[in-house]
Amino acid sequence: xxxxxxxxxxxxxxxxRDLFAAQTYRAASMRDVAERxxxxxxxxxxxxxxxxxxxxxxxxxPIDELEAAIRAAESAPAGTDVRRDLLAGCLDVMLAHRRTxxxxxxxxxxxxxxxxxxxxxxxxxxxxxxxxxxxxxxxxRERVRAAQAFAAVADPVSQLPDVPVAExxxxxxxxxxxxxxxxxxx
Numbered sequence: 001x002x003x004x005x006x007x008x009x010x011x012x013x014x015x016x017r018d019l020f021a022a023q024t025y026r027a028a029s030m031r032d033v034a035e036r037x038x039x040x041x042x043x044x045x046x047x048x049x050x051x052x053x054x055x056x057x058x059x060x061x062p063i064d065e066l067e068a069a070i071r072a073a074e075s076a077p078a079g080t081d082v083r084r085d086l087l088a089g090c091l092d093v094m095l096a097h098r099r100t101x102x103x104x105x106x107x108x109x110x111x112x113x114x115x116x117x118x119x120x121x122x123x124x125x126x127x128x129x130x131x132x133x134x135x136x137x138x139x140x141r142e143r144v145r146a147a148q149a150f151a152a153v154a155d156p157v158s159q160l161p162d163v164p165v166a167e168x169x170x171x172x173x174x175x176x177x178x179x180x181x182x183x184x185x186x
Contacts, residue, residue: 055118094154
């Protein structure tokens with residue numbers, strides 16, 4: 001059975017994610033990725049022009065989904081618990097992309113000059129999430145709590161990879177809700 005081009009591309013992304021996690025984005029080379037996949041370096045360049053293009057291909061889906069979760073919260077009908085829905089929506093995306101989120105949350109080397117677009121998007125969605133969690137007319141104290149709550153659901157996703165998703169999700173939402181002073185959900 002021959003590998004299809006899309007199959008090879010997916011294998012490259014998986015190998016790169018594993019290498020970036022083990023060595024950091026900066027330390028892993030295109031040669032390392034090619035060797036891990038079992039293809040030549042020129043073959044790798046047929047699929048991706050650069051390591052930053054690989055990174056972009058890895059992080060774009062979860063960033064797109066996080067932005068969609070924030071848009072959904074921004075356009076929620078009146079009477080909706082926007083803060084709780086926003087936290088749950090963002091957390092669900094992060095948990096679905098747990099390994100990729102670890103790159104964004106734990107590897108500072110992904111934030112290099114060649115990945116300025118990634119930095120800009122992460123900064124933008126984080127700012128929008130904090131604004132929604134703080135609420136309109138919020139002062140700096142409310143913004144601090146909102147930033148703390150968003151970090152409370154985001155940071156542990158990559159720090160606790162062995163905790164079952166359902167249990168981790170419930171505890172992270174409980175903790176972030178406590179920071180914001182939300183009543184525990186029934």
